[in-house]
Amino acid sequence: MKRPAKAPYRPELETAKRRRRIVTPEGIALDFVVASRGSRAGAVMIDLILIGTAMLVSTLLLILLLFGALQVPENLIENGEGPAARALQFCAVLWIVAMFLFRNAYFLFFELRPRGATPGKRLAGIRIAARNGGQLTAEAVIARNLTRDIELFLPALFLMQAGMSGSDMGAATLAGAAWLTVILAIPIANRDHLRAGDIVSGSWVVEAPRSRLATVLATGPASHSGRSEVSGAQFRFGEAELAVYGEYELQVLERVLRDNSRENMVAVTETICRKVGWEPGRGDERAFLEAYYTQLRARLEKGMRFGKRKADKHAGDG
Amino acid sequence: MSPLARWFGKTPEPVLAVEQAALRSDRFRLEREADWKRLEDIVTRMEKGRLSRLSDDDILALPVLYRTVASSLAVARETSLDAATLAYLESLAQRAWFLVYGPRVGLWGWLKRFLGGEWGRAVRGIGPDILIALAAMIAGTLVGWLLVSADPEWYGALIPDGLSDVRRPGADAETLRRTLYGDQGKSGLGLFAAALFNNNAQVSILAFALGFAFAIPSLLLLVHNMATLGAMLWLFGRAGLLPDLVAWLMIHGTTELFAILLAGAAGIHVGRAIAFPGEAATLDAAASAGRRAAQVMAGVVLMLIIAAILEGFFRQLVQDPVGRVAIGSFMLVFWIGYLFVWRRGRLDRA
Numbered sequence: 001m002k003r004p005a006k007a008p009y010r011p012e013l014e015t016a017k018r019r020r021r022i023v024t025p026e027g028i029a030l031d032f033v034v035a036s037r038g039s040r041a042g043a044v045m046i047d048l049i050l051i052g053t054a055m056l057v058s059t060l061l062l063i064l065l066l067f068g069a070l071q072v073p074e075n076l077i078e079n080g081e082g083p084a085a086r087a088l089q090f091c092a093v094l095w096i097v098a099m100f101l102f103r104n105a106y107f108l109f110f111e112l113r114p115r116g117a118t119p120g121k122r123l124a125g126i127r128i129a130a131r132n133g134g135q136l137t138a139e140a141v142i143a144r145n146l147t148r149d150i151e152l153f154l155p156a157l158f159l160m161q162a163g164m165s166g167s168d169m170g171a172a173t174l175a176g177a178a179w180l181t182v183i184l185a186i187p188i189a190n191r192d193h194l195r196a197g198d199i200v201s202g203s204w205v206v207e208a209p210r211s212r213l214a215t216v217l218a219t220g221p222a223s224h225s226g227r228s229e230v231s232g233a234q235f236r237f238g239e240a241e242l243a244v245y246g247e248y249e250l251q252v253l254e255r256v257l258r259d260n261s262r263e264n265m266v267a268v269t270e271t272i273c274r275k276v277g278w279e280p281g282r283g284d285e286r287a288f289l290e291a292y293y294t295q296l297r298a299r300l301e302k303g304m305r306f307g308k309r310k311a312d313k314h315a316g317d318g
Numbered sequence: 319m320s321p322l323a324r325w326f327g328k329t330p331e332p333v334l335a336v337e338q339a340a341l342r343s344d345r346f347r348l349e350r351e352a353d354w355k356r357l358e359d360i361v362t363r364m365e366k367g368r369l370s371r372l373s374d375d376d377i378l379a380l381p382v383l384y385r386t387v388a389s390s391l392a393v394a395r396e397t398s399l400d401a402a403t404l405a406y407l408e409s410l411a412q413r414a415w416f417l418v419y420g421p422r423v424g425l426w427g428w429l430k431r432f433l434g435g436e437w438g439r440a441v442r443g444i445g446p447d448i449l450i451a452l453a454a455m456i457a458g459t460l461v462g463w464l465l466v467s468a469d470p471e472w473y474g475a476l477i478p479d480g481l482s483d484v485r486r487p488g489a490d491a492e493t494l495r496r497t498l499y500g501d502q503g504k505s506g507l508g509l510f511a512a513a514l515f516n517n518n519a520q521v522s523i524l525a526f527a528l529g530f531a532f533a534i535p536s537l538l539l540l541v542h543n544m545a546t547l548g549a550m551l552w553l554f555g556r557a558g559l560l561p562d563l564v565a566w567l568m569i570h571g572t573t574e575l576f577a578i579l580l581a582g583a584a585g586i587h588v589g590r591a592i593a594f595p596g597e598a599a600t601l602d603a604a605a606s607a608g609r610r611a612a613q614v615m616a617g618v619v620l621m622l623i624i625a626a627i628l629e630g631f632f633r634q635l636v637q638d639p640v641g642r643v644a645i646g647s648f649m650l651v652f653w654i655g656y657l658f659v660w661r662r663g664r665l666d667r668a
Contacts, residue, residue, distance in 0.1 A: 028388040109425045114365050138421045138428040143612030200608025209409030214402035216344050223340040251401045294340050297399050301343055
């Protein structure tokens with residue numbers, strides 16, 4: 001018994017598993033690609049490094065200012081008396097609270113901006129969005145980031161305390177480790193890679209769309225009349241010669257034409273000629289491919305208008 | 319052509335006449351390209367945060383152009399096989415959608431709205447959960463008191479080591495009194511307050527976070543935490559120092575216990591929504607409860623900061639029990655008034 005042929009490799013299928021169709025309130029279907037776990041982990045690491053650096057630098061500057069420039073005695077905080085010590089201690093408290101607020105405000109500030117992404121997320125090419133296609137409210141952004149504190153910083157604090165107290169593995173440390181395990185398991189366990197903060201806020205993280213409008217391909221004389229300006233040859237393909245390929249091959253051909261690499265064009269021209277039984281000419285591959293592209297697309301688009309689509313060369317003719 | 323030239327701005331590209339296109343779907347694209355480019359330009363500028371450079375016309379045009387592009391996308395999906403154009407339209411429609419349905423306010427705008435009534439509204443929205451949390455806290459205090467009065471051995475089990483230095487059963491009244499008054503002075507009182515802030519923030523964040531497990535751990539945590547208080551009350555009550563302890567606790571406790579109450583209630587709110595989602599899907603119910611609970615929690619963080627300042631500074635500065643009670647009562651009245659009584663008419667009628 002013959003085994004079914006292996007499905008051809010399609011680059012766009014890599015993201016197919018993460019593609020989700022969302023219908024907006026106007027009834028428009030948009031295709032989002034859920035961000036991969038790797039890019040999300042990378043983004044949060046970049047953000048943590050940025051936050052850590054900012055905290056470190058500001059703290060060092062503060063210490064330099066206090067003990068370097070102002071010559072404040074170093075033991076004042078520990079056992080000082082009087083208004084100077086009080087003021088210094090007040091500074092220390094403000095610093096602790098400010099650092100707490102800073103790491104929270106960092107995420108809130110950037111995710112509430114129109115880009116919906118922290119610097120780390122921007123570098124990773126991802127952003128946040130509302131899961132139901134509706135409004136992403138400020139409350140949702142607050143919710144997903146307050147939960148981040150619980151998911152990320154709290155277990156880290158537990159573990160740090162455990163590290164400081166040395167061998168004493170208390171119940172709190174075990175609870176922290178268990179909590180961390182559960183938190184890490186949530187994004188792995190669901191197919192949209194939601195973390196707990198996404199669940200409670202109704203948000204998710206998707207790949208940020210970015211693409212420029214490419215030029216129109218089918219404009220040259222070869223597209224209109226099938227005539228090559230280089231050799232004067234006339235390329236006109238019959239129904240049978242166009243029917244061998246489908247939409248997938250058309251897109252490959254589009255990429256080859258946009259890349260405009262001579263080597264590839266020669267190879268593709270030879271392949272097409274072999275397939276349709278032509279003798280490949282030399283020197284005007286681009287005109288040949290443009291003509292074939294335009295006529296194949298015209299044929300397939302005409303079929304589309306009549307509700308007939310041909311996905312690739314293996315598919316039947318609609 | 320002149321508006322076109324403006325839209326293309328920095329990168330002038332050859333604009334093709336519609337007739338130059340050989341294919342019908344390319345003609346469709348060339349006819350609408352100007353609108354797409356204009357939307358792209360507006361979206362790009364908005365993403366960069368340069369709202370001030372956008373004219374009113376552009377802002378008004380955004381939703382219209384968004385719909386235009388969305389309908390172009392719908393048509394192109396059915397008629398065009400130009401993968402590059404489809405990808406462009408897809409991404410442009412998404413980018414515009416992000417802006418049209420993005421958060422309407424920045425961090426400062428949200429903070430203003432939050433303090434100007436939204437916080438109170440969120441707190442009132444979880445009213446039943448606050449009652450549940452309050453009941454758990456009162457029960458916890460009673461349990462703590464009753465357990466220790468039945469068997470003083472319980473004291474050691476309930477009170478964490480850090481607090482039970484000299485405050486243990488059998489300590490004489492004078493020792494206990496010294497813990498309530500005077501500078502504890504080991505380290506700076508400010509740092510002491512900050513450490514307490516971290517501790518209390520952890521308890522309340524934990525009370526909220528544990529709500530995910532159907533609210534039961536939240537309730538247990540509230541009961542356990544308040545049992546500690548009950549045990550302390552019993553200890554000082556036996557030494558005849560109950561009013562002094564209450565005054566000592568009240569100065570920051572009204573704010574802090576209020577914050578822990580709200581945090582626990584927020585956790586219960588989320589847990590309840592997950593356990594009993596009602597008509598909605600579980601994830602949707604969790605999301606809507608989570609958004610409300612998060613507002614409450616943002617407020618809880620603020621309250622804990624205030625409590626830490628009260629505890630670290632005013633408790634050491636104000637040594638008179640009457641003054642302590644006065645500050646504590648004032649804070650309690652303030653929070654109740656601010657969160658439950660004061661409301662912005664416009665928001666609440668909506």
